[in-house]
Amino acid sequence: MKAYRDFSLTNYNAYKVNAICKTAFFPESEADVVKLYDTKKDFVLLGSGHNVILSKEYYDKDFIIFNGNFNALKLDSSSNTIEAQAGATIYEVSMLAQQNSLSGAEFFYDIPSSVGGAVVMNAGTKEGETKTILSKVRYLDLSEMKIKEANSENLELSYRTSLFQKRNDKIILSAWFQLEFGDASIIKDVMEASKTRRWAKQPREYPNCGSVYKRPPGHFVGPMLDQLGLKGYRVGGAEVSRKHSGFIVNIDNATGEDILEIIRHTKAKVKEYFNVDLVVEQRII
Numbered sequence: 001m002k003a004y005r006d007f008s009l010t011n012y013n014a015y016k017v018n019a020i021c022k023t024a025f026f027p028e029s030e031a032d033v034v035k036l037y038d039t040k041k042d043f044v045l046l047g048s049g050h051n052v053i054l055s056k057e058y059y060d061k062d063f064i065i066f067n068g069n070f071n072a073l074k075l076d077s078s079s080n081t082i083e084a085q086a087g088a089t090i091y092e093v094s095m096l097a098q099q100n101s102l103s104g105a106e107f108f109y110d111i112p113s114s115v116g117g118a119v120v121m122n123a124g125t126k127e128g129e130t131k132t133i134l135s136k137v138r139y140l141d142l143s144e145m146k147i148k149e150a151n152s153e154n155l156e157l158s159y160r161t162s163l164f165q166k167r168n169d170k171i172i173l174s175a176w177f178q179l180e181f182g183d184a185s186i187i188k189d190v191m192e193a194s195k196t197r198r199w200a201k202q203p204r205e206y207p208n209c210g211s212v213y214k215r216p217p218g219h220f221v222g223p224m225l226d227q228l229g230l231k232g233y234r235v236g237g238a239e240v241s242r243k244h245s246g247f248i249v250n251i252d253n254a255t256g257e258d259i260l261e262i263i264r265h266t267k268a269k270v271k272e273y274f275n276v277d278l279v280v281e282q283r284i285i
Contacts, residue, residue, distance in 0.1 A: 001025060001032040002069075009059075012067055013049035014112060015250050015259065016207040021059040026069045030147065030173055033140060036064060037171070041142055044285060045171065047114030048089060051121060051209055052283045055256040059285075066114060075100055080179045081135065086116030086172045090123070090130075093177060098191060103182030104133045109191040110198050112210065116172040120164045121281065122157045127194060131157035135178040142169040160214050160281050203241040206249035212263065213246060214279045221246040221278065228269050235261045260284070 007024035066087030107127035225245035237254035
């Protein structure tokens with residue numbers, strides 16, 4: 001297991017916000033994770049960093065990072081399941097599935113997320129949600145310091161939330177995805193078509209963490225912000241995307257505070273004019 005002091009987190013968050021933590025640990029096995037949490041419980045956990053806002057320039061805290069490590073994948077062709085460690089990306093899951101003619105994970109293809117993050121947020125698109133293919137999860141229960149497993153129906157998975165979002169004493173270690181046999185070429189076509197649709201609508205040219213807000217019942221966030229003239233609204237180096245108002249992009253060395261100020265302003269305007277309370281789906285650290 002590698003560890004680094006005064007570690008830059010710039011390349012470990014999708015907004016590319018410049019931030020430093022006291023120490024960063026990169027576990028490579030379940031034993032490494034248990035060893036770390038045996039010493040203390042107040043680590044900050046980062047997966048791929050694709051759904052987080054780093055609000056500080058310096059964290060006097062230790063981080064555990066599942067990114068580029070703790071990312072093994074295992075295919076069980078007899079049951080059409082893929083087991084993935086928490087640090088693997090769901091893109092990697094979708095590619096392994098497609099290469100082995102397994103269908104069900106096509107919507108994972110263009111969602112930037114780690115496996116752990118996808119389970120925590122029940123990540124998804126119009127084509128599907130994590131819960132539709134998740135069969136079970138293996139996790140470390142910090143209250144008992146025991147490794148446990150739970151079936152997906154016991155994880156309180158619903159729109160952009162799960163048991164793991166409500167309980168920070170449970171650390172996801174790996175997940176199993178149940179897939180179905182299909183035609184590899186058709187699966188690939190579906191994946192590419194989904195990617196093309198998303199890239200046409202989303203601001204991939206600047207660092208961002210995807211959709212900022214959960215969709216409020218009966219409303220769409222982008223059109224509401226467009227009506228309020230917030231497209232292109234800028235604070236410091238952060239800006240409401242000119243391509244899709246539901247996104248915030250880093251156009252010039254944005255800070256976490258720049259992003260949070262846009263969120264505060266946006267939420268206030270939407271509440272004032274639409275009487276709608278926007279809920280941020282990104283994790284603020």
